[in-house]
Every structure is written in structure tokens, then in C-alpha cells.
Amino acid sequence: MKGDLKLEDGGIYNFEPLMEVGKFTNLRELENLVFRTLETSIFVHKNNIYFPKTSIVSSAVDMAALGVQSFDSDYQYHITLFLRDVLLGKSDNLLKQQGMEKDGFKGDDQSSRRGLYLVAMDRNGEKRHRWDQPALRRRMESQINVQGIGLGLVFNPRLVNYSTDLNRREGQTRPRE
Numbered sequence: 001m002k003g004d005l006k007l008e009d010g011g012i013y014n015f016e017p018l019m020e021v022g023k024f025t026n027l028r029e030l031e032n033l034v035f036r037t038l039e040t041s042i043f044v045h046k047n048n049i050y051f052p053k054t055s056i057v058s059s060a061v062d063m064a065a066l067g068v069q070s071f072d073s074d075y076q077y078h079i080t081l082f083l084r085d086v087l088l089g090k091s092d093n094l095l096k097q098q099g100m101e102k103d104g105f106k107g108d109d110q111s112s113r114r115g116l117y118l119v120a121m122d123r124n125g126e127k128r129h130r131w132d133q134p135a136l137r138r139r140m141e142s143q144i145n146v147q148g149i150g151l152g153l154v155f156n157p158r159l160v161n162y163s164t165d166l167n168r169r170e171g172q173t174r175p176r177e
Helices: 016-025 083-088 092-097 134-155
Strands: 002-013 032-045 048-058 063-070 075-082 115-123 126-131
Touching: 016 075, 016 115, 016 126, 032 134, 048 134, 063 134, 075 134, 115 134
Parallel strands: none
Antiparallel strands: 002 032, 032 048, 048 063, 063 075, 075 115, 115 126
């Protein structure tokens, strides 16, 4: 299963990975994050839900994330909190620039901004929340890409030709002598 999802005017409440990152960074806004837009692509493969790219625009802090959540309790999320928002909070100027107001907001994520890179993970009950490392982030991106390709092969088997015939073009047979 694969799809794109866009949620508007919603919230993420008591989501453990965000709460732990909030404690790590001392940003209480992450415990109950009210957002204007959340856009993501997701796919389910085997026992996991993959999030190749997620963008969240809120009045408190904008972020981008990618990761995997198992149907058990394991997860690994790589989160980018945009630096200016974290250090200064969103100013009225930035809110206006993004088309947001304090009560109701409209706008797009400006992902070209610099950010703080964090990772939140839980493997077999062992939780870790820390600064992200480029190698760990690249490995997660590769894992997501490989699983996405695998999912494509499962649902589009015509992409792979398993023929043992010398002339492997589909629909053609070898001339008989």
C-alpha cells in the first residue's frame, strides 16, 4: 500500500517520538504540536510503515521528517527542526511571510532553511534520542528507497522478467528450426 497524505489544521498529540525529542531539545511545543499543514508520502511494506518525506508547518516550529514505524513498537525518525524557529521562535514577520496568523494560518514550508538534525528511535524497547548523524540518516534514506523499490516489484511484477528463454522480450518466442 502506498499513498500521499495532506492534513490541514490538525495536531499531533502525545506522540512519543516527538515528546522525547521535545525533552531532548527542551522544546515543549513538540509535546502537542498543532499544525497548519502536514504533507507526507507513506507506504506499508511487510511489518513497517515508511515515511519517505514529511513536512510539517506549524505556528511554533516547522519541521521535516523521514523514518519508519513498525506495527510493533519500534520506530526510527530523522527530524529536522528549522534553526531560526527553534532559536527565536516564529516571529510575526515569518508568520506573515508564510501566510499564517496567530489564530489561523496558511502557508508552505520553506525547507531551504538551516535546521537542527535529530533522531528518535526505539529498538526492542531501547529508546534513544540524540543529534542525527549524516551516515545514519543516509542509511535510513537508503532503507526507505530499497523497501519502496521492493514494494514496486511486488505490485508491478512486469518490471522484472524471469524468463529463461534466450530472447527475453515479452511476447516474443524463439523461432523454431
